[in-house]
Amino acid sequence: MKKEVTTLKKIAQILEISISTVSRALNNHPDISHETSKKVKDLARKLHYMPNMFAKGFRQHKTNIIGVIVPNILSYFISTILKEILLQAEVNGYRVIISETNNDVKKEKEMLHTMLQFGVDGILMSLSKNTVNVDPILHALNQKPLILFDKVSNKIPCTQVIIDGEEATFNAIEHLINIGKKRIAIIKEFEQSYNSERRFQGYLRALKTNNIPIDKKLIVSTHDISLKKGRSLTSQLISLKEKPDAIFCITDAAAIGAIQTLKKFNIKIPEDIAVIGFSNSLNSTIVEPKLTTLDQPGKRIGEIAMNCLVTEIEEPKEHLTIKTIEIKTNLIIRESTLLSI
Amino acid sequence: MKKEVTTLKKIAQILEISISTVSRALNNHPDISHETSKKVKDLARKLHYMPNMFAKGFRQHKTNIIGVIVPNILSYFISTILKEILLQAEVNGYRVIISETNNDVKKEKEMLHTMLQFGVDGILMSLSKNTVNVDPILHALNQKPLILFDKVSNKIPCTQVIIDGEEATFNAIEHLINIGKKRIAIIKEFEQSYNSERRFQGYLRALKTNNIPIDKKLIVSTHDISLKKGRSLTSQLISLKEKPDAIFCITDAAAIGAIQTLKKFNIKIPEDIAVIGFSNSLNSTIVEPKLTTLDQPGKRIGEIAMNCLVTEIEEPKEHLTIKTIEIKTNLIIRESTLLSI
DNA sequence: AAACATAACGCAAACGTTTGCGGTAACGTT
DNA sequence: AACGTTACCGCAAACGTTTGCGTTATGTTT
Numbered sequence: 253m254k255k256e257v258t259t260l261k262k263i264a265q266i267l268e269i270s271i272s273t274v275s276r277a278l279n280n281h282p283d284i285s286h287e288t289s290k291k292v293k294d295l296a297r298k299l300h301y302m303p304n305m306f307a308k309g310f311r312q313h314k315t316n317i318i319g320v321i322v323p324n325i326l327s328y329f330i331s332t333i334l335k336e337i338l339l340q341a342e343v344n345g346y347r348v349i350i351s352e353t354n355n356d357v358k359k360e361k362e363m364l365h366t367m368l369q370f371g372v373d374g375i376l377m378s379l380s381k382n383t384v385n386v387d388p389i390l391h392a393l394n395q396k397p398l399i400l401f402d403k404v405s406n407k408i409p410c411t412q413v414i415i416d417g418e419e420a421t422f423n424a425i426e427h428l429i430n431i432g433k434k435r436i437a438i439i440k441e442f443e444q445s446y447n448s449e450r451r452f453q454g455y456l457r458a459l460k461t462n463n464i465p466i467d468k469k470l471i472v473s474t475h476d477i478s479l480k481k482g483r484s485l486t487s488q489l490i491s492l493k494e495k496p497d498a499i500f501c502i503t504d505a506a507a508i509g510a511i512q513t514l515k516k517f518n519i520k521i522p523e524d525i526a527v528i529g530f531s532n533s534l535n536s537t538i539v540e541p542k543l544t545t546l547d548q549p550g551k552r553i554g555e556i557a558m559n560c561l562v563t564e565i566e567e568p569k570e571h572l573t574i575k576t577i578e579i580k581t582n583l584i585i586r587e588s589t590l591l592s593i
Numbered sequence: 594m595k596k597e598v599t600t601l602k603k604i605a606q607i608l609e610i611s612i613s614t615v616s617r618a619l620n621n622h623p624d625i626s627h628e629t630s631k632k633v634k635d636l637a638r639k640l641h642y643m644p645n646m647f648a649k650g651f652r653q654h655k656t657n658i659i660g661v662i663v664p665n666i667l668s669y670f671i672s673t674i675l676k677e678i679l680l681q682a683e684v685n686g687y688r689v690i691i692s693e694t695n696n697d698v699k700k701e702k703e704m705l706h707t708m709l710q711f712g713v714d715g716i717l718m719s720l721s722k723n724t725v726n727v728d729p730i731l732h733a734l735n736q737k738p739l740i741l742f743d744k745v746s747n748k749i750p751c752t753q754v755i756i757d758g759e760e761a762t763f764n765a766i767e768h769l770i771n772i773g774k775k776r777i778a779i780i781k782e783f784e785q786s787y788n789s790e791r792r793f794q795g796y797l798r799a800l801k802t803n804n805i806p807i808d809k810k811l812i813v814s815t816h817d818i819s820l821k822k823g824r825s826l827t828s829q830l831i832s833l834k835e836k837p838d839a840i841f842c843i844t845d846a847a848a849i850g851a852i853q854t855l856k857k858f859n860i861k862i863p864e865d866i867a868v869i870g871f872s873n874s875l876n877s878t879i880v881e882p883k884l885t886t887l888d889q890p891g892k893r894i895g896e897i898a899m900n901c902l903v904t905e906i907e908e909p910k911e912h913l914t915i916k917t918i919e920i921k922t923n924l925i926i927r928e929s930t931l932l933s934i
Numbered sequence: 935a936a937a938c939a940t941a942a943c944g945c946a947a948a949c950g951t952t953t954g955c956g957g958t959a960a961c962g963t964t
Numbered sequence: 965a966a967c968g969t970t971a972c973c974g975c976a977a978a979c980g981t982t983t984g985c986g987t988t989a990t991g992t993t994t
Contacts, residue, residue, distance in 0.1 A: 302709065302710040303710070304651070305712055306647050306650040306651040306656070306712060309647040310647040310648050325676050326676055328667070328669075331666055331667050335666050338692065342692075347692075347707070348692075349688050349689065349690055350691050352676065352679050369644070370688065534875075535876055538849060538876050538880050
């Protein structure tokens with residue numbers, strides 16, 4: 253199992269030169285003659301020399317590891333982001349440690365601590381659902397570059413990368429209005445959800461802009477949005493005296509639940525009630541009718557977040573970088589809002 | 594940004610004792626008096642002491658990092674495994690570095706190299722689709738504990754954790770036979786896919802056991818199984834003179850494609866043609882009719898793989914551990930095979 | 935009282951790498 | 965001939981931690 257490991261020392265001994273020369277040769281230091289440089293490199297290759305990352309990281313206080321903390325790895329959207337983060341990390345010569353909080357604030361704090369202790373060069377993080385005390389994060393931010401994505405908080409002064417949910421929702425609602433819908437319901441989360449709240453703002457603005465009165469009965473909220481909640485809240489909506497003629501859900505899962513319930517009660521989609529989701533998840537094209545939804549470009553988020561982080565790591569500023577990058581998104585129109593006129 | 598960092602040295606200076614004593618105190622070495630031990634620990638806490646992992650790993654040649662290499666992180670099944678790996682890693686005090694190969698053999702080799710160079714304590718790996726040259730993996734296996742899961746190869750002498758696809762498929766096919774199906778088609782991958790091949794063996798055995806002749810026209814293969822391929826291969830199947838009365842797909846995605854095509858041609862599911870998939874993915878309950886499928890307990894795989902690896906790391910043997918752990922799975926019967934008799 | 939055991943701690947080396955500084959030789963310049 | 969320059973290389977310290985061994989003081993046994 254154990255293998256003889258080649259070090260600079262060994263190479264130096266064989267070649268009868270000093271360790272420093274070997275080190276410099278391998279790092280292309282100009283002080284080394286082309287001849288020795290070549291000898292060293294050849295031997296290093298032959299002996300399968302691998303620099304000991306620990307000695308290296310130990311010396312130069314740089315680990316080339318980036319920590320990523322997300323609530324739930326099972327989410328397709330998150331996976332998309334992770335995929336791109338991994339790619340960009342590789343391109344930039346970093347490795348990635350991933351941790352999951354499962355929306356547990358205590359764990360979130362622990363993971364943050366572990367990562368710092370481990371000496372990551374920077375942190376990419378998506379907050380868990382009920383992070384109220386941001387002190388641990390501020391503390392981390394004080395030590396290493398940290399960037400928030402998707403699930404963010406305006407209480408934390410750092411670079412944040414998010415989807416422009418406000419405008420996205422605005423467009424989606426206007427699309428519903430354009431196809432003649434007037435009683436547009438929304439299924440959302442409670443106020444503490446940043447994303448939900450922004451989407452709700454877009455909903456309100458679209459209605460206001462188009463002079464449609466706001467009916468509080470058409471605004472329903474839940475703590476844990478899901479397919480099941482989509483179903484139950486939809487039952488609630490269609491039992492109203494004045495039914496909605498469209499339902500906007502801040503999540504594809506909820507939208508699919510809505511569709512299932514509507515079909516169960518033989519309500520025609522989109523003629524009677526149109527449905528829009530949010531995410532452009534895989535399921536949105538499997539469900540029938542296919543779901544109109546808002547694309548969530550996870551790739552872009554991952555790409556931007558990672559590149560911002562690398563910049564902050566490699567070009568450290570005196571003061572914290574505070575900026576919010578909002579990524580525009582597209583409405584993908586499918587059968588659930590496609591009126592065949 | 595930079596923060597004063599507390600080291601053993603600093604604590605030692607303040608307390609006017611030696612560094613070794615501080616180290617031992619924090620590591621609960623018996624040589625240290627309870628009194629000093631307490632003083633040290635108190636001060637350490639007060640100064641937010643964090644052991645420098647690099648100095649530590651450097652000293653004891655142990656990183657407490659485990660490398661995970663998978664073909665594609667976007668797969669729900671893989672995500673499930675990863676989720677459990679992360680959990681078990683945390684429980685056992687390890688951190689996890691994840692890399693994606695995207696089924697690129699060259700990248701696979703690189704990742705392996707990087708991980709070894711980085712000094713991971715062990716590797717968990719799922720092979721990419723077309724890994725033929727296993728030398729790099731053998732080389733890695735020679736240096737550190739390595740365990741394969743899901744996508745494995747019998748050319749590599751190590752612990753392997755897989756789903757018992759043979760028996761699973763056998764059960765699925767027998768289920769089809771039990772509901773009266775006789776011309777059972779299979780949509781699979783070409784021979785080089787280990788998993789596909791094992792499932793195919795189960796298919797053959799089930800037919801043989803039940804004295805059903807094998808019709809080669811009902812066996813279709815592809816290199817890249819997917820939803821689209823599920824569609825096209827199904828069109829191919831239903832254009833046969835003697836149509837199948839059931840289709841078994843080695844993948845949920847392909848099965849959903851099959852369902853879509855069957856519906857398009859107004860073929861009744863399951864009366865005319867029944868469909869079974871493999872994975873119990875999220876989509877399998879969204880599609881209509883809901884898909885009968887085989888559960889893939891990713892959680893179990895992740896759990897077992899991780900625990901085996903930890904054992905191999907912490908209790909090293911002289912010889913390589915060679916064993917294959919096959920996890921049984923359940924048939925989940927849903928509408929796509931539910932004949933309402 | 936001598937010999938020994940024990941508890942508690944310090945010394946110093948070691949892990950593999952990087953790097954500032956200094957040194958040597960060879961050459962070119964006045 | 966004396967000096968400056970350049971190219972190339974080695975010495976040794978440093979990073980923070982662990983650990984074998986040595987040391988001291990104290991207590992215990994004969």
